[in-house]
Amino acid sequence: MRVPLSLLALLAALVSTAPVSAAAEGAPAWEACVGLTSTPDARIKACSTVIDTRSEGGQRLAGAYCNRGHGLTEKRELDAALSDLDEAVRLDPGYACAYNNRGRVYSFKRDYDRAIAEYDQAIKLDPSLALAYSNRGEARFNKGDLDGAIADFDAAIERDPNCVTAYANRGFVYARKHDAAHALADYSMRIKLAPDLIAYIDRGNVYRDSEQLDRAAADYGEAIRVAPTDARGWRNRGMIRLYRGDNKGGLADYDKALQYDPSDVFSWNNRGQARLRLGDRQGAIADFRKALELRPGLPSAHDALQKLGAL
CATH class of the missing domain: 1.25.40 (Serine Threonine Protein Phosphatase 5, Tetratricopeptide repeat)
Known part of the structure; x- marks a missing residue:
């Protein structure tokens, strides 16, 4: 869903919704x-x-x-x-x-019109239900209605200033609208309320896309700190290190990324780039070949091998 840079493995933010419950007694x-x-x-x-x-x-x-x-x-x-x-x-x-949760089922089924109708009913019955607004905003986003989605996330936050899901979703929509200032504000609030791997990666991506590479690297470093065995923090920080010419640092990060996710084609490709820049021709060829094995026809790996005379 995000616009990738040439070395970026796409990441998807997962949005979940807690159940609405009566008092647990x-x-x-x-x-x-x-x-x-x-x-x-x-x-x-x-x-x-x-x-x-x-x-x-x-x-x-x-x-x-x-x-x-x-x-x-x-x-x-x-x-x-x-x-x-x-x-x-x-x-x-x-x-x-029931209407709120049924809306989520229809949303997962990609029947967004029916999902929105369910959320409408949930809101009609309980206008204070912040999650119903947040969920309806997600469905509207999936229909391409970005402004309607933001309005719903605004309403969710108005009703529950601690609604983490609404901040995360609104930040994502602002990022899609290339409104970095609002996206960063929402992701920063999300991190304040519930710091986790995806929160830091999402904010790091906005810093990366706005060319604030030091801040992007810092956020990816925080992602590594909170989830050291998840490949995503390592491979995103590795990408920033390659951008900045830190090829040894990038190589080390991609070593870690591949340790935790050996199926990631972009980490193999990017580690090949790091090895090539460090003069390890055979290591680079091996990595590019692995990338092509995982994704036949990957242009960057194919072109690199062709230039190396290894095809």
Whole structure:
């Protein structure tokens, strides 16, 4: 989704949504079913216990279906999730959670018009539900309505100034609009609220695209600090080091990137460039050949091998 530079491996920001839940009180199964920290598998198991034993009724039973539907959505078991969310709506037609989570299922199915209709209903029932605005903004973005998406993210943040997802999504849209100042402000707030690998990489990408390479390298370094075994921080910082002529540093970073993700074609290609610049002709040829093995026809690797007389 981002515009790549010549040495950049594309990264996708993943956006997730926590379930809307009633107060977690009662039996352990109910607490795990609605608990915000439950894993998808734990949520599904706990909510299934509530549903199968009918230990809860009314909106709480609807909540069990809604939250199990959320867990199934996170596992991309979309048809099963949709069945649960339909049942939640049947049990309690005025329960905004079910419409919000059902909208996410339709969004994952790429039926964005229907997703937006679900979010509209969730907002109608609960105008304070920040995540419904954020989710609707994501669906509008996916339809190409960038200004409508920003308006929804604005509304989400107005209702919940700590809505990390809305800051992340709005920052991404501003980056797509080449509005670096607003994108950086949103990503900085996201990092303040919930610093993680993707937050630092997203902000680093904006710094990179606006040619603030020192700041980009610093953010990729932070990504490495918080997730040292994830290849993405290493390969992005490696790219910046190559841009700045630090070929030894770039080589070291791509060594790490390939240690953690040996299937990344761009890291093989870029390490080949670093080795070539450092005079390691045979090492460069080996890396370019590996890149072509992973992606036949990759122009940069093909051209490099041709120039080296290694085709």
